[in-house]
Amino acid sequence: MTAIPGLTDGDVLTAVEGVRPGRESGEQVAEVFARGAWTGIAEPGDGVAGAFVGTFGAADALALVGEGTPPGGHPELLEAFDRWRPRFDPAVALRAFRNAAHLGIRLLLPGDAAWPAGVDDLGAHAPLALWCLGDPSAVRALRRSIALVGARAATGYGERVAADAAAGLADRGFAVLSGAAYGIDGAAHRAALASGGTTVAVLAGGLDRFYPSGHEQLLRRIAAEGAVLAELPCGFAPTKWRFLQRNRLIAAASRATVVLEAGARSGSLNTAGHAAALGRPLGAVPGSVYSATSAGCHRLLREYDAVCVRDAADMAELVAEPTGDLPLEGLEPVEDPLERRVLDALGPRSRRLDDIARRAGLGLGETASVLGLLTLEGTAVELPDGGWRRGR
Amino acid sequence: MTAIPGLTDGDVLTAVEGVRPGRESGEQVAEVFARGAWTGIAEPGDGVAGAFVGTFGAADALALVGEGTPPGGHPELLEAFDRWRPRFDPAVALRAFRNAAHLGIRLLLPGDAAWPAGVDDLGAHAPLALWCLGDPSAVRALRRSIALVGARAATGYGERVAADAAAGLADRGFAVLSGAAYGIDGAAHRAALASGGTTVAVLAGGLDRFYPSGHEQLLRRIAAEGAVLAELPCGFAPTKWRFLQRNRLIAAASRATVVLEAGARSGSLNTAGHAAALGRPLGAVPGSVYSATSAGCHRLLREYDAVCVRDAADMAELVAEPTGDLPLEGLEPVEDPLERRVLDALGPRSRRLDDIARRAGLGLGETASVLGLLTLEGTAVELPDGGWRRGR
Numbered sequence: 001m002t003a004i005p006g007l008t009d010g011d012v013l014t015a016v017e018g019v020r021p022g023r024e025s026g027e028q029v030a031e032v033f034a035r036g037a038w039t040g041i042a043e044p045g046d047g048v049a050g051a052f053v054g055t056f057g058a059a060d061a062l063a064l065v066g067e068g069t070p071p072g073g074h075p076e077l078l079e080a081f082d083r084w085r086p087r088f089d090p091a092v093a094l095r096a097f098r099n100a101a102h103l104g105i106r107l108l109l110p111g112d113a114a115w116p117a118g119v120d121d122l123g124a125h126a127p128l129a130l131w132c133l134g135d136p137s138a139v140r141a142l143r144r145s146i147a148l149v150g151a152r153a154a155t156g157y158g159e160r161v162a163a164d165a166a167a168g169l170a171d172r173g174f175a176v177l178s179g180a181a182y183g184i185d186g187a188a189h190r191a192a193l194a195s196g197g198t199t200v201a202v203l204a205g206g207l208d209r210f211y212p213s214g215h216e217q218l219l220r221r222i223a224a225e226g227a228v229l230a231e232l233p234c235g236f237a238p239t240k241w242r243f244l245q246r247n248r249l250i251a252a253a254s255r256a257t258v259v260l261e262a263g264a265r266s267g268s269l270n271t272a273g274h275a276a277a278l279g280r281p282l283g284a285v286p287g288s289v290y291s292a293t294s295a296g297c298h299r300l301l302r303e304y305d306a307v308c309v310r311d312a313a314d315m316a317e318l319v320a321e322p323t324g325d326l327p328l329e330g331l332e333p334v335e336d337p338l339e340r341r342v343l344d345a346l347g348p349r350s351r352r353l354d355d356i357a358r359r360a361g362l363g364l365g366e367t368a369s370v371l372g373l374l375t376l377e378g379t380a381v382e383l384p385d386g387g388w389r390r391g392r
Numbered sequence: 393m394t395a396i397p398g399l400t401d402g403d404v405l406t407a408v409e410g411v412r413p414g415r416e417s418g419e420q421v422a423e424v425f426a427r428g429a430w431t432g433i434a435e436p437g438d439g440v441a442g443a444f445v446g447t448f449g450a451a452d453a454l455a456l457v458g459e460g461t462p463p464g465g466h467p468e469l470l471e472a473f474d475r476w477r478p479r480f481d482p483a484v485a486l487r488a489f490r491n492a493a494h495l496g497i498r499l500l501l502p503g504d505a506a507w508p509a510g511v512d513d514l515g516a517h518a519p520l521a522l523w524c525l526g527d528p529s530a531v532r533a534l535r536r537s538i539a540l541v542g543a544r545a546a547t548g549y550g551e552r553v554a555a556d557a558a559a560g561l562a563d564r565g566f567a568v569l570s571g572a573a574y575g576i577d578g579a580a581h582r583a584a585l586a587s588g589g590t591t592v593a594v595l596a597g598g599l600d601r602f603y604p605s606g607h608e609q610l611l612r613r614i615a616a617e618g619a620v621l622a623e624l625p626c627g628f629a630p631t632k633w634r635f636l637q638r639n640r641l642i643a644a645a646s647r648a649t650v651v652l653e654a655g656a657r658s659g660s661l662n663t664a665g666h667a668a669a670l671g672r673p674l675g676a677v678p679g680s681v682y683s684a685t686s687a688g689c690h691r692l693l694r695e696y697d698a699v700c701v702r703d704a705a706d707m708a709e710l711v712a713e714p715t716g717d718l719p720l721e722g723l724e725p726v727e728d729p730l731e732r733r734v735l736d737a738l739g740p741r742s743r744r745l746d747d748i749a750r751r752a753g754l755g756l757g758e759t760a761s762v763l764g765l766l767t768l769e770g771t772a773v774e775l776p777d778g779g780w781r782r783g784r
Contacts, residue, residue, distance in 0.1 A: 043733065043753035082755025086746060161681060239736035241729070286678030286690060289553060289702040298678060301693065301700035308693035308700070310681040337633070341435065344631035354478060361435035363474030 004030055004037070004059065005066035006090035015094055018101025019131075034058035035129040036107050037093035040233045041065065041084050042128070044245035048080040050124035058128065062088075096206070096233035105207050105234070106132045108139065116142040116229075116253040121278055127231045127249065133207045134200075134227030138175065141198045145175035146315050147254035147275075149247075149268040150184025150261040151293045158184055158261030158293055161285050163191035165260070168312020170197020177202070177254045179246065180215050180222065184260045184268070189222055199226040202253070204246040205238035206230055247271040256281040256318040258309055262296025269296050276304055281318040283309035338362065339379075342370040343390070346380055350387030396422055396429070396451065397458035398482035407486055410493025411523075426450035427521040428499050429485035432625045433457065433476050434520070436637035440472040442516035450520065454480075488598070488625035497599050497626070498524045500531065508534040508621075508645040513670055519623045519641065525599045526592075526619030530567065533590045537567035538707050539646035539667070541639075541660040542576025542653040543685045550576055550653030550685055553677050555583035557652070560704020562589020569594070569646045571638065572607050572614065576652045576660070581614055591618040594645070596638040597630035598622055636662055643667040648710040650675040650701055654688025661688050668696055673710040675701035730754065731771075734762040735782070738772055742779030 004012050012033045016023070020032060035058040042049030053061045056071075064070065065088045070077040100107070108115055109129050114136035119126050132139055146169055148162055166176045166188040176192040178185040180201035192199035201222050205211055207230045210219040222228055231249060232242060247267065251257050251274035259282075262268045275282045284306040287294030300306035309315050345351070345359035345367075357367040371388055374380035379391045396404050404425045408415070412424060427450040434441030445453045448463075456462065457480045462469040492499070500507055501521050506528035511518050524531055538561055540554055558568045558580040568584040570577040572593035584591035593614050597603055599622045602611040614620055623641060624634060639659065643649050643666035651674075654660045667674045676698040679686030692698035701707050730752075737743070737751035737759075749759035763780055766772035771783045 041753075046753070079755055079758070082757065083749070083753050086750040086756075087753060157680060157682075239733070241733045241736050244732075285681060286686070286693070286700070287681075288549060288679060289677060290549075294678070298700055298702055301678070302702075302706070308678070308690055310690050310694075314694070340636070341631070341633045344633050357475070358478040361433075361438070361475050361479060363471055364478075365474065366471070 015097035019107040047124040099234035134223040138227040141175040148188035154183030159187040162187035166191035170195035204242040208234035251275040258283040346390040407489035411499040439516040491626035526615040530619040533567040540580035546575035551579040554579035558583035562587035600626035639663040648673040
């Protein structure tokens with residue numbers, strides 16, 4: 001076992017056991033602890049940390065930071081050590097683990113059955129570990145999930161669409177992923193819960209303090225029936241940077257991102273940008289052109305080729321496997337042009353064949369054969385005087 | 393001069409002079425008359441008629457129909473003669489010309505200065521002539537026009553968007569083309585008139601009877617300040633077929649078509665289909681996902697790659713010439729990530745450099761240099777104790 005500098009092996013084992021109940025045998029305890037510790041050392045999305053841990057393993061990488069000398073002396077790594085070293089504190093890490101264990105929070109690691117595989121598409125910027133309060137199988141369900149995001153200052157319209165969409169997605173077996181913010185996020189989580197669906201929230205700070213505080217009750221319900229995730233350990237507050245990085249997780253962990261309402265510069269456009277960068281399908285819900293909270297959605301439709309989605313069915317279709325040649329219904333009314341012209345030429349009273357043909361601008365033969373069809377359909381009626389009139 | 397069967401040369405000359413005031417010298421009078429007569433013989437969009445007239449000239453083609461024997465005996469032409477012959481009646485044509493002259497209607501022909509050149513893109517399906525009530529220069533202005541179309545059963549929202557769009561397009565020097573129907577069409581024409589812009593209506597029947605009758609006053613104003621067009625001559629009623637063919641003219645005569653509100657099976661989707669088939673830009677205005685009158689617009693956005701347009705500026709952009717590399721504003725807030733992280737790490741009271749660096753997860757050197765920039769901007773304030781706090 002690679003020792004964690006400044007901690008006894010017993011401390012490390014106890015810490016890991018507290019957040020990995022039923023952990024797999026043979027698990028490298030120091031490696032698990034180090035991954036958790038790294039979540040408090042590198043800011044989310046630190047690609048140098050991802051590459052460094054990927055190369056050396058989390059525990060050896062952590063020990064190198066503790067020693068203070070980057071291997072090789074690559075300038076990017078020198079700079080990174082300069083920012084990691086001040087946050088390297090095994091006591092802080094130990095406290096985060098203990099707090100987590102006390103609150104029933106688990107540590108999820110890449111490769112776990114519950115690990116949201118989509119985040120691995122972030123490459124070196126993927127999270128090194130995730131803290132999870134609630135049911136890990138809800139996190140696993142993110143493999144079939146759609147992220148519903150939008151404005152905090154949502155309108156009644158936006159909240160109604162969010163609620164209908166979340167309920168409809170739950171009915172279709174999709175998990176609903178969001179950020180637990182006021183407005184759209186909250187409406188989406190609530191409706192998913194009310195429909196008995198799976199819902200997961202990702203927070204920008206540690207799970208020991210729910211944010212926003214007005215959603216504490218909602219977050220407790222999400223944790224009880226689904227799961228709440230965070231990349232930061234206990235004791236770390238959300239910052240604007242961490243909100244932006246949290247958004248990348250929402251985009252990466254879901255199969256598609258849908259923006260329901262967003263101002264022209266809303267944070268949910270940042271989530272949309274991450275989804276687009278990852279090649280994930282991106283949907284936007286249209287609204288009134290006079291609504292400031294639909295401006296961001298319309299911008300996504302205009303400038304970023306987002307798909308216009310109206311309801312849960314459209315959202316599910318974003319992630320549907322292609323099913324071959326589904327014929328698109330044409331823009332033209334499905335109607336035979338000749339039938340249309342003969343129908344136009346019929347009146348409420350009897351008209352003779354030549355009169356009908358002249359009005360329709362068609363030949364006698366054509367007109368007679370179309371009249372035959374229309375008579376069968378009942379849209380034309382043949383009369384005893386040899387003429388035709390309009391049917392029902 | 394090719395004689396028109398059944399009419400004297402004097403009749404023909406008088407008829408033509410009545411609808412071609414100030415006609416060009418050397419104009420083939422019989423040819424002009426025959427083109428006008430053809431508008432009552434072939435239904436709009438009859439490609440065989442277009443090809444036949446294109447090959448033989450309108451007058452000779454008319455004479456051949458009068459004789460009753462198609463040249464060559466091609467089956468398609470035999471069938472066409474079968475439908476044209478019953479409508480060949482020089483007396484009916486003469487009456488249409490006389491009524492037109494009486495009402496101040498002109499006959500426009502391909503190649504006229506006022507001819508809406510866009511309709512020639514319809515090829516053999518282009519109109520052989522157009523009847524025009526009003527100012528031919530308004531028809532000429534269709535070269536810089538946008539078609540605004542939509543539901544008859546429009547909502548207040550749709551009519552407001554139509555009115556704002558038409559006024560904004562008028563301000564930008566665009567003519568507004570529409571179909572004078574109730575709802576969206578009427579709102580668009582009215583707003584264009586109110587803004588002193590140019591507006592043109594295309595009707596599905598002859599110009600001697602305005603349709604819909606409830607828009608008689610509006611159509612008089614359009615004719616007085618702009619123009620009203622029809623492909624059918626006086627005495628011909630609108631039919632459903634003719635409405636569909638009228639829609640092709642609206643799509644072809646304008647530079648772009650915008651659908652403002654449309655039910656899922658609205659006739660304006662037919663206009664949109666013609667615009668798409670002609671390669672004309674197609675716009676759709678978004679609305680509430682719960683509004684049945686926005687369902688057609690959302691379908692255009694989803695299935696037909698229509699551009700989401702919010703206002704006159706967006707509509708004008710549909711037909712704008714590409715202006716090179718206009719950089720798109722990114723989805724990410726325009727913000728330096730390091731500045732964001734240092735700002736997040738500042739508090740309302742003094743914090744030391746190493747504290748700020750640790751909170752930001754950045755090195756001391758980086759943090760100091762970013763703090764320098766933020767101090768210059770005023771977003772950070774350097775304090776006498778050597779620390780920094782958040783600025784304004």
